[in-house]
Amino acid sequence: MSRARPTPPPTADHDGFATQLLAWFDLHGRHDLPWQHPRSPYRVWLSEIMLQQTQVATVIAYFQRFVDGLPDLPALAAAPQEQVLALWSGLGYYARARNLHAAARACVERHGGELPRDLEALVALPGIGRSTAAAILSQAWGDRHAILDGNVKRVLARYHGVEGWPGAPKVEKRLWAFAEAHVADPALPDARMADYTQAQMDLGATLCTRSKPTCLLCPLRGACAAHRDGLTDSLPTPRPGKTLPRREAQLLWLEDAQGRILLQQRPSTGVWASLWTLPQADDATLAREWLATHADPDYDAGEALPSIAHAFSHFRLDLHPRRWRAVALRERVGDNGDLRWVPRTQLTALGIPAPIRKLLESSDATPADHD
DNA sequence: AAGTCGGGGTC
DNA sequence: GACCCAGACTT
Numbered sequence: 001m002s003r004a005r006p007t008p009p010p011t012a013d014h015d016g017f018a019t020q021l022l023a024w025f026d027l028h029g030r031h032d033l034p035w036q037h038p039r040s041p042y043r044v045w046l047s048e049i050m051l052q053q054t055q056v057a058t059v060i061a062y063f064q065r066f067v068d069g070l071p072d073l074p075a076l077a078a079a080p081q082e083q084v085l086a087l088w089s090g091l092g093y094y095a096r097a098r099n100l101h102a103a104a105r106a107c108v109e110r111h112g113g114e115l116p117r118d119l120e121a122l123v124a125l126p127g128i129g130r131s132t133a134a135a136i137l138s139q140a141w142g143d144r145h146a147i148l149d150g151n152v153k154r155v156l157a158r159y160h161g162v163e164g165w166p167g168a169p170k171v172e173k174r175l176w177a178f179a180e181a182h183v184a185d186p187a188l189p190d191a192r193m194a195d196y197t198q199a200q201m202d203l204g205a206t207l208c209t210r211s212k213p214t215c216l217l218c219p220l221r222g223a224c225a226a227h228r229d230g231l232t233d234s235l236p237t238p239r240p241g242k243t244l245p246r247r248e249a250q251l252l253w254l255e256d257a258q259g260r261i262l263l264q265q266r267p268s269t270g271v272w273a274s275l276w277t278l279p280q281a282d283d284a285t286l287a288r289e290w291l292a293t294h295a296d297p298d299y300d301a302g303e304a305l306p307s308i309a310h311a312f313s314h315f316r317l318d319l320h321p322r323r324w325r326a327v328a329l330r331e332r333v334g335d336n337g338d339l340r341w342v343p344r345t346q347l348t349a350l351g352i353p354a355p356i357r358k359l360l361e362s363s364d365a366t367p368a369d370h371d
Numbered sequence: 372a373a374g375t376c377g378g379g380g381t382c
Numbered sequence: 383g384a385c386c387c388a389g390a391c392t393t
Contacts, residue, residue, distance in 0.1 A: 051388040058379060059388090092377025095391080129390050149388045169372075201388055210386060211382070238385075271376070311383095314375060354378060 099127030151204025
């Protein structure tokens, strides 16, 4: 060792953690998730990517739609990016979709069209980190690897009484050490690695929840430090607070005489990268200039629609939509570059951010006669 | 170590 | 409103 550890190494590793957990899983775990039947490396991989920072209930419908359209790795690799983003549309964190796509193509080029059964090779693929790679290997093949996702962090922080925000590298390193120690327990059979990985996540998702954990039914309560010390409400330590900045933007909703909507593809970097949205301006003055440059109607003739408040992880965005109907674009503008007239029936084929799609679908296809 | 990247569920 | 969630990536 290059340096002395300030904290003692995990010693409470072979204490029945895995044994108790597996016994509970057999009776009370989730055995009917879509990616478990059938369970294949491709389906496990896809589910793990979709489940990054996203809850199971949200993922299920997206997973079904995605595997219906792209049922295996070669199909994903051969698909155009537009289709992949359309299937991901509404799920968020769109870099996951682009990385998934790129990783599939890398597997075709480097691994014979299959997902490699190797931790380092998986981590080398875009979008797959240490925990996701371990989850894939243990669930798809039963290989012996520790995972450390949000569920396991919460379970281990309570079970071992680990204080400090789990996102801090120092705390995360301790949690990894505990996770590895449990996996090294000889009482955990190789044949049960897939169940063991699933069991940890099921416990965290159904009993050891962030608020109001159901300790009465927990198979680990006998050795849980937080339960013993009355710290289940304060562990894991919450993330340090930060106030989010607020931004505003104007949305220009233009429809032509046929009811088609003018959409604009966003740049390949930044928020909503490569997705299709309404043309956007930072303020009303710039919105007026954009309209004067691209189309004929008077700005003030547009219908001001209710504002939309949308929260991102790192800022809040207030969108102010304004709508014009039966618009014609100026010469040399439209259906070129990043602008496209899109019929309403084609909206499902494009990757569109959730609040924009909700706005477009909330309104009548025909011009409103009210006033 | 901090910032970037969505959207929905929960309290 | 604030906080969280089957994280990874960039700087």
